[in-house]
Amino acid sequence: MQRDRLKGLYVLTDTSRFEREELVKAVAASIEGGARIVQYRDKSDDVARRREEAAALAELCRIHQRLFIVNDDVALAIEVGADGVHLGRDDAPLDETRARFEAEGLDAIIGVSCYADRLRAERAAEQGADYLAFGAMFPSPTKPHAPGAPAEVLGWARERLGRPVCGIGGITARNVADLMTYRPDMIAVVSEVFAAPDIRAATADMVRAMATA
Template sequence: MSEMMTRENLTGLYVITDTTRFQRAALVESVSEAIAGGARVVQYRDKSDDVARRREEAAALAELCRRHGRSFIVNDDVALAIEVGADGVHLGRDDAPLTETRARFAAEGLDAIIGVSCYADRLRAERAAAEGADYLAFGAMFPSPTKPHAPGAPAEVLGWARERLGRPVCGIGGITATNVRDLMAHRPDMIAVISEVFAAPDIRAAAEALCHAMAADNTESIQTTEDPETS
Protein backbone atom coordinates (compact mmCIF):
# COMPACT_ATOMS: atom_id res chain seq x y z
CA MET A 1 0.00 0.00 0.00
CA SER A 2 1.14 3.49 -0.77
CA GLU A 3 2.41 5.36 2.26
CA MET A 4 1.24 8.60 0.62
CA MET A 5 -2.42 7.75 0.86
CA THR A 6 -4.48 8.76 3.84
CA ARG A 7 -8.17 9.08 4.45
CA GLU A 8 -7.85 12.82 3.85
CA ASN A 9 -7.29 11.97 0.18
CA LEU A 10 -10.91 10.84 -0.13
CA THR A 11 -12.13 13.92 -1.94
CA GLY A 12 -12.93 15.02 -5.47
CA LEU A 13 -13.47 12.99 -8.62
CA TYR A 14 -13.57 9.21 -8.14
CA VAL A 15 -13.34 7.21 -11.36
CA ILE A 16 -14.32 3.56 -11.72
CA THR A 17 -12.71 1.60 -14.53
CA ASP A 18 -14.66 0.44 -17.56
CA THR A 19 -13.08 -2.91 -18.43
CA THR A 20 -15.79 -3.64 -20.97
CA ARG A 21 -14.39 -0.74 -23.02
CA PHE A 22 -10.67 -0.81 -22.19
CA GLN A 23 -8.30 -3.60 -21.20
CA ARG A 24 -4.60 -3.94 -20.43
CA ALA A 25 -2.50 -1.09 -21.90
CA ALA A 26 -5.58 0.76 -23.13
CA LEU A 27 -7.08 0.58 -19.65
CA VAL A 28 -3.97 2.03 -18.03
CA GLU A 29 -3.85 4.79 -20.64
CA SER A 30 -7.52 5.64 -20.07
CA VAL A 31 -6.98 5.92 -16.32
CA SER A 32 -3.84 7.97 -16.88
CA GLU A 33 -5.89 10.43 -18.92
CA ALA A 34 -8.54 10.59 -16.17
CA ILE A 35 -5.85 11.33 -13.59
CA ALA A 36 -4.42 14.04 -15.82
CA GLY A 37 -7.93 15.52 -15.93
CA GLY A 38 -8.14 15.67 -12.14
CA ALA A 39 -9.33 12.27 -10.85
CA ARG A 40 -8.13 11.75 -7.28
CA VAL A 41 -9.45 8.26 -6.54
CA VAL A 42 -9.39 5.26 -8.90
CA GLN A 43 -11.35 2.06 -8.44
CA TYR A 44 -10.52 -1.07 -10.40
CA ARG A 45 -13.79 -2.86 -11.11
CA ASP A 46 -13.85 -6.01 -13.22
CA LYS A 47 -16.35 -8.83 -12.81
CA SER A 48 -14.76 -11.26 -15.27
CA ASP A 49 -13.17 -14.62 -14.45
CA ASP A 50 -9.91 -13.75 -16.24
CA VAL A 51 -7.69 -13.94 -13.19
CA ALA A 52 -4.41 -13.34 -15.02
CA ARG A 53 -5.69 -10.22 -16.78
CA ARG A 54 -7.25 -8.85 -13.62
CA ARG A 55 -3.96 -9.30 -11.74
CA GLU A 56 -2.00 -7.64 -14.56
CA GLU A 57 -4.35 -4.69 -14.82
CA ALA A 58 -4.70 -4.13 -11.08
CA ALA A 59 -0.93 -4.21 -10.57
CA ALA A 60 -0.38 -1.71 -13.39
CA LEU A 61 -3.06 0.63 -12.07
CA ALA A 62 -1.72 0.39 -8.52
CA GLU A 63 1.69 1.48 -9.79
CA LEU A 64 0.16 4.29 -11.86
CA CYS A 65 -1.74 5.62 -8.85
CA ARG A 66 1.31 5.42 -6.59
CA ARG A 67 3.33 7.36 -9.14
CA HIS A 68 0.71 10.13 -9.28
CA GLY A 69 -0.22 10.16 -5.59
CA ARG A 70 -3.78 8.96 -6.15
CA SER A 71 -5.79 6.54 -4.00
CA PHE A 72 -6.28 3.13 -5.60
CA ILE A 73 -9.24 0.98 -4.59
CA VAL A 74 -10.15 -2.53 -5.76
CA ASN A 75 -13.80 -3.50 -6.04
CA ASP A 76 -14.76 -6.59 -4.01
CA ASP A 77 -11.52 -8.55 -4.20
CA VAL A 78 -9.56 -8.34 -0.94
CA ALA A 79 -6.95 -10.88 -2.01
CA LEU A 80 -6.22 -8.95 -5.20
CA ALA A 81 -6.05 -5.66 -3.31
CA ILE A 82 -3.48 -7.10 -0.90
CA GLU A 83 -1.48 -8.72 -3.71
CA VAL A 84 -1.08 -5.55 -5.77
CA GLY A 85 -0.66 -3.15 -2.85
CA ALA A 86 -3.93 -1.27 -3.32
CA ASP A 87 -4.94 1.34 -0.77
CA GLY A 88 -8.16 -0.52 -0.04
CA VAL A 89 -11.36 -2.08 -1.28
CA HIS A 90 -14.96 -1.17 -1.99
CA LEU A 91 -17.73 -3.44 -0.72
CA GLY A 92 -21.26 -3.86 -2.02
CA ARG A 93 -24.30 -5.52 -0.53
CA ASP A 94 -23.29 -9.01 -1.65
CA ASP A 95 -19.61 -8.80 -0.67
CA ALA A 96 -17.85 -9.90 2.51
CA PRO A 97 -18.79 -8.16 5.78
CA LEU A 98 -16.80 -5.04 6.59
CA THR A 99 -15.47 -6.38 9.89
CA GLU A 100 -14.25 -9.57 8.21
CA THR A 101 -12.61 -7.55 5.46
CA ARG A 102 -10.88 -5.29 7.97
CA ALA A 103 -9.57 -8.35 9.81
CA ARG A 104 -8.10 -9.81 6.61
CA PHE A 105 -6.13 -6.64 5.95
CA ALA A 106 -5.07 -6.40 9.60
CA ALA A 107 -3.73 -9.96 9.45
CA GLU A 108 -1.33 -8.69 6.76
CA GLY A 109 -0.39 -5.68 8.88
CA LEU A 110 -2.34 -3.32 6.61
CA ASP A 111 -4.61 -0.42 7.51
CA ALA A 112 -6.80 -0.38 4.44
CA ILE A 113 -9.34 2.14 3.21
CA ILE A 114 -12.72 0.37 3.04
CA GLY A 115 -15.65 1.96 1.29
CA VAL A 116 -19.21 0.67 1.40
CA SER A 117 -22.12 1.00 -1.02
CA CYS A 118 -25.16 2.15 0.93
CA TYR A 119 -27.55 2.72 -2.02
CA ALA A 120 -30.35 4.77 -0.41
CA ASP A 121 -30.37 2.71 2.79
CA ARG A 122 -29.77 4.93 5.83
CA LEU A 123 -29.75 2.04 8.26
CA ARG A 124 -27.05 0.31 6.19
CA ALA A 125 -25.06 3.55 6.20
CA GLU A 126 -25.37 3.92 9.97
CA ARG A 127 -24.26 0.33 10.46
CA ALA A 128 -21.30 0.72 8.10
CA ALA A 129 -20.19 3.90 9.84
CA ALA A 130 -20.44 2.21 13.24
CA GLU A 131 -18.31 -0.67 11.95
CA GLY A 132 -15.61 1.71 10.75
CA ALA A 133 -16.23 2.25 7.04
CA ASP A 134 -13.85 4.88 5.68
CA TYR A 135 -16.34 6.28 3.19
CA LEU A 136 -19.99 5.77 2.29
CA ALA A 137 -21.29 5.68 -1.29
CA PHE A 138 -24.91 6.45 -2.18
CA GLY A 139 -26.75 5.99 -5.48
CA ALA A 140 -27.92 5.80 -8.07
CA MET A 141 -28.23 9.56 -7.96
CA PHE A 142 -29.59 9.57 -11.52
CA PRO A 143 -30.52 6.85 -14.03
CA SER A 144 -27.28 5.03 -14.76
CA PRO A 145 -26.20 3.57 -18.13
CA THR A 146 -23.94 1.14 -16.26
CA LYS A 147 -26.68 -0.12 -13.92
CA PRO A 148 -29.97 0.88 -15.58
CA HIS A 149 -32.12 -1.01 -13.07
CA ALA A 150 -30.40 0.32 -9.95
CA PRO A 151 -32.83 1.94 -7.49
CA GLY A 152 -32.53 5.68 -7.08
CA ALA A 153 -31.22 7.58 -4.09
CA PRO A 154 -32.32 11.13 -3.18
CA ALA A 155 -29.63 13.81 -3.24
CA GLU A 156 -30.58 14.77 0.31
CA VAL A 157 -29.09 11.54 1.66
CA LEU A 158 -25.61 12.89 0.88
CA GLY A 159 -26.01 15.85 3.21
CA TRP A 160 -27.70 13.72 5.85
CA ALA A 161 -24.83 11.22 5.89
CA ARG A 162 -22.14 13.87 5.90
CA GLU A 163 -23.70 15.66 8.87
CA ARG A 164 -24.85 12.66 10.88
CA LEU A 165 -22.24 9.97 10.28
CA GLY A 166 -18.93 11.80 10.17
CA ARG A 167 -17.54 9.89 7.19
CA PRO A 168 -16.57 11.00 3.68
CA VAL A 169 -19.58 10.66 1.41
CA CYS A 170 -19.64 9.72 -2.27
CA GLY A 171 -22.45 10.09 -4.81
CA ILE A 172 -22.59 7.66 -7.73
CA GLY A 173 -24.86 6.71 -10.60
CA GLY A 174 -25.66 8.56 -13.82
CA ILE A 175 -23.71 11.67 -12.83
CA THR A 176 -22.65 14.08 -15.57
CA ALA A 177 -20.89 17.44 -15.70
CA THR A 178 -24.35 19.00 -16.05
CA ASN A 179 -26.38 17.25 -13.37
CA VAL A 180 -23.55 17.13 -10.81
CA ARG A 181 -24.58 20.70 -9.96
CA ASP A 182 -27.76 19.30 -8.42
CA LEU A 183 -25.66 17.29 -5.97
CA MET A 184 -22.96 19.73 -4.92
CA ALA A 185 -25.26 21.79 -2.70
CA HIS A 186 -25.38 18.70 -0.49
CA ARG A 187 -21.58 18.81 -0.20
CA PRO A 188 -20.52 15.26 -1.08
CA ASP A 189 -16.81 14.65 -0.56
CA MET A 190 -16.54 12.61 -3.75
CA ILE A 191 -18.40 12.09 -7.00
CA ALA A 192 -17.94 8.68 -8.67
CA VAL A 193 -18.40 8.07 -12.39
CA ILE A 194 -17.74 5.48 -15.05
CA SER A 195 -19.38 6.36 -18.38
CA GLU A 196 -19.20 10.14 -18.07
CA VAL A 197 -15.42 9.90 -18.21
CA PHE A 198 -14.53 6.61 -19.87
CA ALA A 199 -17.18 6.70 -22.61
CA ALA A 200 -16.16 10.22 -23.59
CA PRO A 201 -14.19 10.81 -26.81
CA ASP A 202 -11.70 12.88 -24.77
CA ILE A 203 -11.26 11.28 -21.33
CA ARG A 204 -9.04 14.00 -19.93
CA ALA A 205 -11.40 16.77 -21.02
CA ALA A 206 -14.39 14.90 -19.55
CA ALA A 207 -12.63 14.55 -16.19
CA GLU A 208 -11.65 18.23 -16.27
CA ALA A 209 -15.24 19.23 -17.02
CA LEU A 210 -16.53 17.27 -14.04
CA CYS A 211 -13.89 18.68 -11.71
CA HIS A 212 -14.69 22.20 -12.89
CA ALA A 213 -18.42 21.69 -12.36
CA MET A 214 -17.83 20.26 -8.90
CA ALA A 215 -15.58 23.15 -7.87
CA ALA A 216 -17.90 25.79 -9.31
CA ASP A 217 -20.81 24.67 -7.17
CA ASN A 218 -19.01 23.50 -4.05
CA THR A 219 -19.37 26.92 -2.46
CA GLU A 220 -23.11 26.39 -2.21
CA SER A 221 -24.52 24.29 0.60
CA ILE A 222 -27.83 23.57 2.24
CA GLN A 223 -28.82 22.83 5.79
CA THR A 224 -30.14 19.30 6.17
CA THR A 225 -32.96 19.23 8.68
CA GLU A 226 -34.17 15.67 8.56
CA ASP A 227 -36.96 14.40 10.73
CA PRO A 228 -35.31 12.06 13.29
CA GLU A 229 -38.07 9.56 12.65
CA THR A 230 -36.88 9.18 9.03
CA SER A 231 -33.20 8.73 9.86
Protein backbone atom coordinates in the same frame (compact mmCIF):
# COMPACT_ATOMS: atom_id res chain seq x y z
CA MET B 1 -3.54 9.88 6.70
CA GLN B 2 -4.80 8.19 3.55
CA ARG B 3 -8.39 8.91 4.61
CA ASP B 4 -7.72 12.63 4.39
CA ARG B 5 -7.39 12.11 0.63
CA LEU B 6 -10.97 10.87 0.22
CA LYS B 7 -12.18 13.87 -1.72
CA GLY B 8 -12.68 14.95 -5.30
CA LEU B 9 -13.47 13.05 -8.48
CA TYR B 10 -13.50 9.27 -8.11
CA VAL B 11 -13.32 7.29 -11.37
CA LEU B 12 -14.35 3.66 -11.74
CA THR B 13 -12.76 1.68 -14.55
CA ASP B 14 -14.81 0.51 -17.52
CA THR B 15 -13.28 -2.87 -18.40
CA SER B 16 -16.04 -3.55 -20.92
CA ARG B 17 -14.58 -0.70 -22.97
CA PHE B 18 -10.83 -0.96 -22.28
CA GLU B 19 -8.45 -3.77 -21.36
CA ARG B 20 -4.79 -4.04 -20.44
CA GLU B 21 -2.63 -1.29 -21.97
CA GLU B 22 -5.64 0.65 -23.25
CA LEU B 23 -7.19 0.60 -19.78
CA VAL B 24 -4.01 1.99 -18.24
CA LYS B 25 -3.87 4.72 -20.90
CA ALA B 26 -7.51 5.62 -20.25
CA VAL B 27 -6.98 5.85 -16.49
CA ALA B 28 -3.79 7.87 -17.00
CA ALA B 29 -5.79 10.35 -19.10
CA SER B 30 -8.38 10.65 -16.34
CA ILE B 31 -5.64 11.34 -13.79
CA GLU B 32 -4.20 14.01 -16.07
CA GLY B 33 -7.68 15.55 -16.19
CA GLY B 34 -7.91 15.73 -12.40
CA ALA B 35 -9.27 12.42 -11.06
CA ARG B 36 -8.15 11.95 -7.45
CA ILE B 37 -9.25 8.38 -6.74
CA VAL B 38 -9.32 5.33 -9.04
CA GLN B 39 -11.31 2.16 -8.49
CA TYR B 40 -10.55 -1.01 -10.43
CA ARG B 41 -13.88 -2.69 -11.07
CA ASP B 42 -13.99 -5.88 -13.11
CA LYS B 43 -16.49 -8.67 -12.52
CA SER B 44 -14.99 -11.18 -14.97
CA ASP B 45 -13.33 -14.45 -13.97
CA ASP B 46 -10.16 -13.76 -15.96
CA VAL B 47 -7.80 -13.98 -13.01
CA ALA B 48 -4.59 -13.36 -14.94
CA ARG B 49 -5.90 -10.28 -16.72
CA ARG B 50 -7.39 -8.87 -13.51
CA ARG B 51 -4.07 -9.26 -11.71
CA GLU B 52 -2.14 -7.68 -14.59
CA GLU B 53 -4.50 -4.71 -14.88
CA ALA B 54 -4.80 -4.11 -11.15
CA ALA B 55 -1.02 -4.22 -10.67
CA ALA B 56 -0.46 -1.77 -13.53
CA LEU B 57 -3.10 0.64 -12.21
CA ALA B 58 -1.75 0.38 -8.67
CA GLU B 59 1.69 1.42 -9.95
CA LEU B 60 0.21 4.24 -12.04
CA CYS B 61 -1.62 5.60 -9.01
CA ARG B 62 1.47 5.38 -6.82
CA ILE B 63 3.47 7.37 -9.37
CA HIS B 64 0.80 10.08 -9.54
CA GLN B 65 -0.04 9.96 -5.81
CA ARG B 66 -3.66 8.99 -6.34
CA LEU B 67 -5.65 6.62 -4.16
CA PHE B 68 -6.21 3.20 -5.72
CA ILE B 69 -9.19 1.09 -4.61
CA VAL B 70 -10.14 -2.41 -5.77
CA ASN B 71 -13.80 -3.33 -6.03
CA ASP B 72 -14.84 -6.37 -4.03
CA ASP B 73 -11.64 -8.48 -4.27
CA VAL B 74 -9.71 -8.22 -1.00
CA ALA B 75 -7.06 -10.75 -2.01
CA LEU B 76 -6.32 -8.85 -5.21
CA ALA B 77 -6.17 -5.53 -3.34
CA ILE B 78 -3.61 -6.97 -0.93
CA GLU B 79 -1.60 -8.62 -3.70
CA VAL B 80 -1.15 -5.45 -5.77
CA GLY B 81 -0.71 -3.08 -2.83
CA ALA B 82 -3.95 -1.15 -3.31
CA ASP B 83 -4.92 1.53 -0.81
CA GLY B 84 -8.16 -0.27 -0.05
CA VAL B 85 -11.26 -2.02 -1.23
CA HIS B 86 -14.88 -1.17 -1.95
CA LEU B 87 -17.68 -3.45 -0.75
CA GLY B 88 -21.20 -3.86 -2.08
CA ARG B 89 -24.23 -5.58 -0.62
CA ASP B 90 -23.16 -9.05 -1.80
CA ASP B 91 -19.47 -8.77 -0.91
CA ALA B 92 -17.61 -9.86 2.21
CA PRO B 93 -18.63 -8.40 5.60
CA LEU B 94 -16.80 -5.24 6.60
CA ASP B 95 -15.37 -6.63 9.85
CA GLU B 96 -14.04 -9.72 8.07
CA THR B 97 -12.49 -7.54 5.38
CA ARG B 98 -10.82 -5.30 7.95
CA ALA B 99 -9.42 -8.35 9.73
CA ARG B 100 -7.87 -9.66 6.51
CA PHE B 101 -6.06 -6.40 5.89
CA GLU B 102 -4.91 -6.13 9.50
CA ALA B 103 -3.56 -9.69 9.36
CA GLU B 104 -1.25 -8.40 6.61
CA GLY B 105 -0.28 -5.38 8.69
CA LEU B 106 -2.24 -3.04 6.44
CA ASP B 107 -4.36 -0.06 7.45
CA ALA B 108 -6.59 -0.07 4.38
CA ILE B 109 -9.43 2.16 3.26
CA ILE B 110 -12.75 0.31 3.13
CA GLY B 111 -15.66 1.93 1.34
CA VAL B 112 -19.21 0.64 1.40
CA SER B 113 -22.09 0.98 -1.07
CA CYS B 114 -25.17 2.09 0.86
CA TYR B 115 -27.51 2.67 -2.10
CA ALA B 116 -30.38 4.68 -0.54
CA ASP B 117 -30.41 2.60 2.65
CA ARG B 118 -29.85 4.82 5.68
CA LEU B 119 -29.85 1.91 8.11
CA ARG B 120 -27.13 0.18 6.10
CA ALA B 121 -25.15 3.42 6.14
CA GLU B 122 -25.50 3.76 9.91
CA ARG B 123 -24.35 0.19 10.44
CA ALA B 124 -21.40 0.61 8.09
CA ALA B 125 -20.32 3.76 9.93
CA GLU B 126 -20.61 1.99 13.27
CA GLN B 127 -18.47 -0.88 11.95
CA GLY B 128 -15.73 1.50 10.83
CA ALA B 129 -16.31 2.06 7.12
CA ASP B 130 -13.96 4.76 5.85
CA TYR B 131 -16.43 6.20 3.34
CA LEU B 132 -20.05 5.70 2.36
CA ALA B 133 -21.31 5.69 -1.23
CA PHE B 134 -24.92 6.44 -2.18
CA GLY B 135 -26.70 6.01 -5.51
CA ALA B 136 -27.85 5.83 -8.12
CA MET B 137 -28.22 9.60 -7.97
CA PHE B 138 -29.57 9.67 -11.54
CA PRO B 139 -30.45 7.01 -14.14
CA SER B 140 -27.18 5.23 -14.84
CA PRO B 141 -26.00 3.85 -18.20
CA THR B 142 -23.63 1.54 -16.33
CA LYS B 143 -26.38 0.08 -14.09
CA PRO B 144 -29.66 0.97 -15.83
CA HIS B 145 -31.77 -1.01 -13.35
CA ALA B 146 -30.19 0.38 -10.19
CA PRO B 147 -32.75 1.92 -7.81
CA GLY B 148 -32.47 5.64 -7.28
CA ALA B 149 -31.25 7.48 -4.20
CA PRO B 150 -32.42 10.98 -3.22
CA ALA B 151 -29.76 13.66 -3.32
CA GLU B 152 -30.56 14.76 0.22
CA VAL B 153 -29.22 11.46 1.60
CA LEU B 154 -25.73 12.86 0.94
CA GLY B 155 -26.34 15.79 3.27
CA TRP B 156 -27.95 13.55 5.87
CA ALA B 157 -24.95 11.22 5.90
CA ARG B 158 -22.43 14.07 6.15
CA GLU B 159 -24.25 15.58 9.12
CA ARG B 160 -25.12 12.39 10.97
CA LEU B 161 -22.46 9.79 10.31
CA GLY B 162 -19.09 11.55 10.39
CA ARG B 163 -17.70 9.74 7.37
CA PRO B 164 -16.67 10.94 3.91
CA VAL B 165 -19.62 10.64 1.54
CA CYS B 166 -19.66 9.74 -2.15
CA GLY B 167 -22.42 10.14 -4.73
CA ILE B 168 -22.52 7.74 -7.70
CA GLY B 169 -24.76 6.79 -10.58
CA GLY B 170 -25.57 8.73 -13.73
CA ILE B 171 -23.67 11.82 -12.64
CA THR B 172 -22.54 14.18 -15.37
CA ALA B 173 -20.97 17.61 -15.63
CA ARG B 174 -24.46 18.91 -16.42
CA ASN B 175 -26.26 17.54 -13.36
CA VAL B 176 -23.54 17.43 -10.69
CA ALA B 177 -24.54 20.88 -9.40
CA ASP B 178 -27.76 19.31 -8.08
CA LEU B 179 -25.63 17.20 -5.75
CA MET B 180 -22.93 19.67 -4.74
CA THR B 181 -25.50 21.58 -2.68
CA TYR B 182 -25.24 18.68 -0.21
CA ARG B 183 -21.42 18.90 -0.11
CA PRO B 184 -20.43 15.31 -0.91
CA ASP B 185 -16.74 14.63 -0.41
CA MET B 186 -16.49 12.59 -3.59
CA ILE B 187 -18.33 12.21 -6.87
CA ALA B 188 -17.89 8.87 -8.64
CA VAL B 189 -18.32 8.36 -12.38
CA VAL B 190 -17.80 5.75 -15.05
CA SER B 191 -19.39 6.62 -18.40
CA GLU B 192 -19.11 10.39 -18.07
CA VAL B 193 -15.36 10.01 -18.30
CA PHE B 194 -14.57 6.69 -19.96
CA ALA B 195 -17.23 6.84 -22.67
CA ALA B 196 -16.00 10.27 -23.78
CA PRO B 197 -13.96 10.65 -26.96
CA ASP B 198 -11.43 12.75 -25.02
CA ILE B 199 -11.09 11.28 -21.55
CA ARG B 200 -8.73 13.93 -20.24
CA ALA B 201 -10.99 16.77 -21.35
CA ALA B 202 -14.13 15.07 -20.04
CA THR B 203 -12.46 14.56 -16.66
CA ALA B 204 -11.33 18.18 -16.53
CA ASP B 205 -14.88 19.32 -17.40
CA MET B 206 -16.27 17.22 -14.57
CA VAL B 207 -13.73 18.53 -12.05
CA ARG B 208 -14.51 22.10 -13.14
CA ALA B 209 -18.26 21.52 -12.84
CA MET B 210 -17.81 20.19 -9.31
CA ALA B 211 -15.65 23.14 -8.29
CA THR B 212 -17.96 25.80 -9.67
CA ALA B 213 -21.30 24.29 -8.61
